[in-house]
Amino acid sequence: MELEELTELAQQLRADAVRASDAAGSGHPTSSMSAADIAAVLLAHHLRYDFDRPDHPSNDRLVLSKGHASPLLYALYRAAGAIDEDELLTYRTLGSRLEGHPTPRLPWVDVATGSLGQGLPVAVGMALAGQRLDRLPYRVYVLSGDSEMAEGSVWEAVEHAAYNHLDNLTLVVDVNRLGQRGPTRHEHDLDAYARRLHAFGWHVVEVDGHDVRAVDAAFAEARSTTRQPTAILARTHKGRGVEAVEDREGLHGKPLPDAGTAIAELGGVRNIRVRVQAPPDGEPPAVPRDTEPELPRFDTGDEVATRTAYGHALEAVGSARGRVVALDAEVSDSTRTEFFAKAHPDRYFECYIAEQQLVAAAVGLAARGYVPYASTFAAFLTRAHDFIRMAAVSRAGINLVGSHAGVAIGPDGPSQMGLEDLAMLRSVHGSTVLYPCDANQTARLVAAMADLDGIRYLRTTRGDLPVLYGPDEEFPVGGSKVLRRHDGDKVTIVAAGVTVHEALKAADVLERDGIPVRVVDLYSVKPVDADTLNEAAAQTGCLLTVEDHHPEGGLGDAVAEVFSDGRPAPRMARLAVRNMPTSASPQEQLHAAGIDAESIAAAVKLLVERVVA
């Protein structure tokens, strides 16, 4: 396309953004208009993409990190012929694929955006896939706002990209000077961004973002730069092209006041159709057909930490399935992903202590068809909560594994204890939450989670725990195990992970005292085994949940939810970590929190007495 046509195309994108937002009565036209020249040049001259085949392995990827500029993206899709005029004007309406912020309901959107500062970290995951796994020449383009450069997650990604020499990654920062509520920190000081990016090892190009020739040259420079990712810093004006709104404050996230005049000023409605370059032929290296993993087998009675079982199982799953990858945040000796790292170094990604990048890279790898397992301490997964939340909106299939759950870790103290992780992961849309109590169970669940949809979470324990189950026992997701059952059980103890072992000890004591109790190992916290819990409720009339987690959002809530379906509910009680833990031995911790065998037995006795009374 000639330069003049590019300028025309950019005006079309602007007008379409204005029209879509005007039809919707909401949206971000001004944030779209600043980046229209960039988008036009990218689409017409640089992007290689088959819109009829979004799963083409060599397609370039485009991540709109400034997701609020969705009208620009949708205008781009119209220019590429992927959507038509009518659909464009369904923007933000019920049933439309053109949501306020892009989601993968559109086949050309790999990941949802709209939480700022997430585009680049996720793109780093895609670029790593291109570089190390797919080994295909696709490029990953990120269009970012300037405000979002304040997010720490961006700098985790900047560091990670340069360290890994991701020359297939191009970040374009639309420096339009104005954030939501006023000027950004650095306004039009492009050098401020350039200094920072240079220091981290990036190649940087500063351009006038409305000069299509300069933008074109910048993209070409990015493509020819090797061993470094490139950042194109584009000086732009918010609302560019319409004098009434250009470079003015107070116009963020609003349709233009007079859309008709604005569209006329932009040259009216155009119908330029871009013939987007096709991606090159090419396939990623063939991956052997998946086989059944040869999971580690542990002998009942042995003492093995579930984190260790996780590490061995992950290694085995990695051997059986070539698309399984593992990531860790510099604690692989603790989480035990080191076993995978040693066995499959080509599919292991060290993310250093950057949990947002850890989860974002997993999302990016999942978007390229890999099956990631991302691990760190359960407590530190909270660092990536917003990325996990957005991963669900992205319909990403990722496995998260949090070790060192609960007070059972012992002397390190509360900063290292995952005590909110079950609440966090249960509340994620469509998630699965697994919490095994022994090594064989862990191994089975590690294998099973690979094939689930959505966000899958496995919670592991630091200390050694007795192996309760044989290696051939099966543990369906959504199931549970009844470990003790007698006629006339007075109470059902529902436990998971470390508290299963305490519950069993308590059951022994109680049985000696003439109080038979049922013990349920609720290893699948979400989905939960409603049938078994209903049966236990019907037969014992009383459920006591015991969890190494705060009382809110965890096992107790999961069990209570089963009985929130309008039927008469059983008596319920819960033991959980209600204190602020300090340093102590694991057994002292369990006792101080009131979730050890002694506390369970005492609670059961109180519950039984209450009925008798």
Add this chain to the structure above:
Amino acid sequence: MELEELTELAQQLRADAVRASDAAGSGHPTSSMSAADIAAVLLAHHLRYDFDRPDHPSNDRLVLSKGHASPLLYALYRAAGAIDEDELLTYRTLGSRLEGHPTPRLPWVDVATGSLGQGLPVAVGMALAGQRLDRLPYRVYVLSGDSEMAEGSVWEAVEHAAYNHLDNLTLVVDVNRLGQRGPTRHEHDLDAYARRLHAFGWHVVEVDGHDVRAVDAAFAEARSTTRQPTAILARTHKGRGVEAVEDREGLHGKPLPDAGTAIAELGGVRNIRVRVQAPPDGEPPAVPRDTEPELPRFDTGDEVATRTAYGHALEAVGSARGRVVALDAEVSDSTRTEFFAKAHPDRYFECYIAEQQLVAAAVGLAARGYVPYASTFAAFLTRAHDFIRMAAVSRAGINLVGSHAGVAIGPDGPSQMGLEDLAMLRSVHGSTVLYPCDANQTARLVAAMADLDGIRYLRTTRGDLPVLYGPDEEFPVGGSKVLRRHDGDKVTIVAAGVTVHEALKAADVLERDGIPVRVVDLYSVKPVDADTLNEAAAQTGCLLTVEDHHPEGGLGDAVAEVFSDGRPAPRMARLAVRNMPTSASPQEQLHAAGIDAESIAAAVKLLVERVVA
């Protein structure tokens, strides 16, 4: 102290760290030993601190961001005479104040550490207090590890500190080259860190961290540097001073293999006592005595968004109480903190789009005695989950306000909707969770939350909602309001926020249909009003919760928890957001999620039919 004595002192600190960890059987002596020379110089020559008066307003502050090096901190306290030999050796045992990672159980610890990358962001809050509010010459020192420089939160803080010219802030990075599982990304490349910090506008000094003279000069240089924060990059060896462990991999987080020999190599047990310099006299500017805030008054029947009521109430609370401060993450026009910002610009802190820094700054300001209100979209508070979790360990008193809760925001789509915030905030130890449904209620709760302990969360709504309550109505934390009550109520609808209004509409319809229902406005989600819910359960036999939040961890779970005390539970059912929302109008969203009046009425009818059947 002479240089030779400083070296002796450093050896004492090392030996004490080795001894404490050896006694405990766990801990991080090697990570303590690398920073011992730095700590010795700081304590003996630079820190101005009255250990008998930790609340002295002019005390310097020391934040041990590498919290795992707690043995070094405790050794420092012994050298300062703050703790004795016996207490040192209680390290990590039950009941000891000397926890595995430092917490404010020790009077000289302002904030808990142990989640890496949090020390500097919190210190920025303290330094802002010193610069802008206390206007006292105290300095804030942060001792950080090198691994944690990978955390994005560190770079949010680096940016924030330089932008605010925090020359009262000194960051020391103990570049010991070894992280937990092996070498760090940049190992001993101090220049790599220096380039990055320079680019963000810091003054940087590179030193041999074991050369006490050089370290001493670096601290002096930091103190004499104006208009810039200073970073001292100290090249050190992990395990310094004991040949068997110095600069070796695989020795992170473990007591030394042969402590006796190591202590001998370090010169044995010493009893050097440091006379720490006293802080200068000085008091912060006098703050007028708190008065009762003149809260905004809204007329019943008017339509006002609770976020708007929050903004006006916060402004009023700020007028009445001089220690109230407000922070926002560049969305103050949306959250409505802009009203406070305009009225009290001296006490308003713009954090730009950096939610971790937002919450960390609030924690730092709280540590200096201020009462912060930190606001952003509820969805984006998830970005700061780990900081909120650690704030609870820090016993920080902070107010968090999340706007744009739930699907009720309308067309922007799921990325902008807070649907997990209640779960996140409920699960925090000792938290308070408030969710008002009208403007007068909001105003009262905004004022009330200032005086609570711990983490206080207020959830606000984007759209206008009818004012239900008069301006003189009271709303105690832990209370609720019964909005509809009849003899013979068949069901109790428990709602909060936007769903209160849907519940009232449903109640009207149901009453016309001959089904009287009770409606409870459960504005205090934690603590929850057990008395009212128990009464409702006893009188109606059935509770239906309705929430604009995912089903897990929110209102439904909060109500269920009331009935998890071993007594027979009522019938319960819950309506919540179980779909993945898309774009649509607010009312379409409520309907699609099944939480609008129509859905509530239908659910009530089903519940009533079930009983009749």
